[in-house]
Amino acid sequence: MARLDTPVMLKVSDITVGYGAITAVKGLSFEVREGEIVSLIGSNGAGKSTTLRTISGLMHPKTGSIEFRGEKIDGMPGHEIVAKGICHSPEGRRIFPRMSVDENLDLGAYLRKDSAAVKESRERVLELFPRLRERITQKAGTMSGGEQQMLAVGRALMGEPKLLIMDEPSMGLAPVLVDLIFETIETIRKSGVTILLVEQNALAALRIADYAYVLESGHLKLEGDGSKLAVDPAIAQAYLGG
Template sequence: MLEIRDLECGYGPVAALKGVSLGVGEGELVALIGANGAGKSTTLRAISGLVKPRAGSIKFRGEEIAGADPAHVLAAGVAHCPEGRRGFPYMSVADNLAMGAYLRRDPIKVREDFDRVYSDFPRLAERRAQPAGTLSGGEQQMLAIGRALMSRPKLVMFDEPSLGLAPTIVEQTLGIIRSIRDDGATVLLVEQNAFAALELCDHAYLIETGRVVRKGAGKELIADPLVRAAYLGG
């Protein structure tokens, strides 16, 4: 579904990605792990069009999208749930969800998706008229996930979904992401909790200083001595 080859990105003179190559198959949950600043978030931003690559290829379902406008990438079926939730704090929960569907022209199905999100996240249904900025951290994460799903994506990208959440909410959030994959969507996950990500995923890539240095099934990387020593506490 997604194929990245020799991707290079940077910010000014700083090279953030130095020839990253990876693939995500349809229906898979793939994780990117690594230290802060390794290039994981930049990879997602390049896919969604928020960062323009200096070189390399990003193909989604056979279409080259490297350097494409973010609206085009979203319309193609890629949703990006960013780090920090990035809600519209003064808008209601319902209006935030509607923003996730702003490119769609199928009002009946959009209403069905509102009902589905409210069914999956009853707290959002209770707070649909409440300003998003007044929600708790966990509720804001639910809203960010729900907003991404409102575009009916084929690929959902999550950037650090557990960041800043209480342990019980982290478990709930990762369970929701698993259920999204189980419902048929493809998922690309960047997650600071490397062990949880590797347990959850089908395949994973370890990124260090802008390069992929390990790849394999989640269980394989959990057993890898380098990964265990550097990211799993030995």
Template sequence: MLKVKDLNVHYGKIHAIKGIDFEVNEGEIVTLIGANGAGKTTILQTISGLLKPSEGMISFEGENLNKIPAHQIPTLGIAHVPEGRRIFAEMTVYENLQMGAYIRKDKDQIQEDMEKIFLNFPRLKERIKQIAGTLSGGEQQMLAMGRALMTRPKLILLDEPSMGLAPLLVDEIFNMIQTVNDAGTTVLLVEQNANKALHIANRAYVLETGYIKLSGNARELLVNPEVQQAYLGG
């Protein structure tokens, strides 16, 4: 579904991503784990067109994303939930969800999809008229995910969805990621909580300063001594 080949990304003279290859197959949850500064967010921003690669190619369902402007990427079936959630803080929950459907023409289906969002995220329905900036951190994360799902994505990019959340809310968010995947959406997950990410993912790539250091089955990486030592406190 998503293929990244020999990807290089620079910030000025800084070589942030150094010739990496990876892929995401339809139906999977794939996670990118690594320390701060490893390049995880840069990769997601490059996939969604916010950054341009200096070398390499990203393809989605056979289409070269390098040539497609960022504002057109969602029309292909890719949604991005950025680090820090980036909801529209002065708009209501309902208005944020409507904004997620801005690219869609099937107006009759939009309300139906919103009801599905409310089934998965019942707290959003309770707060449908509330100003989004007044929601808790966990509720804002739910809203950011719901807004992305309103685009009807085939692939959702999640950047640090558990950041800054209390442990109980972290469990809830990861359960929701699993639910979204079970409903048919492929997931590429960037996450510093390596333990949670590896428990939910099918496959994983371990990044270190712009390189892929390790990759493989997520459950196998969970018991890898190197991963345990570096990321799991083992």
């Protein structure tokens, strides 16, 4: 698939982010256009999750800027960024284990006031993941990894995001569930949500993406259309296991 010719939704310009003395992301720039699926791939420690956490306001860049729909969002606290329409399904799922599935979903819609619209989103999420409906009163921490991942994605969708950030949605899941998750990502995009995806499963992430960026130790190494990168021999050797 090729890059869409739509307006830029998220523009990350030359950001540098670090933890104390360690710099995890160095001068990274990329953009996500409306309606796209954009994948960030790279090996462990390449700075992918750090980048996503910075976009969501959990970390703040030392230099550089992040713009969302033309508005500067770097330096904003996380809860204000959610209000702008960026929802994040984080690495390791990070669901609230001692709460029911129901309450987790409600928390996803924490900032939304219109209860009728929230109910609609809830219905859509439960249609997308029928499994969650079966488990609706169960404590989230007692579910299987796959179910927790569905909950993490569903919870992010409850915020009716304009941009959905997904960090490693297929991590630790059985192959059949991985396929399901990727199908779901397509479905979500079709419903009009722009997606920024980080994945270990690089091949699947490239195939699904309109455009992809390859990160290496905090730098941007390569970029290009997802389908082209998926067949690029250099990529194949470095990230796709041969």
